[in-house]
Amino acid sequence: MANLLRALDALAPGVACGIGGGLNTKALPHRDDDRHLLLEAPERDEPLFADLRSAGFAWTKSNLVHPTQRTSPMEKPKLPFGKLDWIAVRGVTAENTQVVPALDEQGRALSDHEMVTVDLRF
16 A cells, blocks of 8 residues: 555645555454444554555545455355455545445356445545
8 A cells, every 4th residue: 555655646646536446454343343443443453544544545434334245156255244345535525435236137246345436526
């Protein structure tokens, strides 16, 4: 994350933007009673969030606490599922945040990650 943020600052310092994708934040809490910590202070367990915060990014409005893992067509991973996929934003307003099930028309899993979406208002 630090390398990505350095490259971003070299290309577009301070420009409004979003960073999103599978960050594989497996160190974060997986239990339902700890899920509130995912948005409040994820840097306690996952240092990349301290890097994001230092670069002016936020994630509380562009994410939900819901897990983004699911059992894939290859039967992995197993429960409990974690939140691995994130959208971090800087200089924009995040609205309509969603976790979309990665299922085909027949309800079969397409991936072991759900899709995360957010509307960004510049």
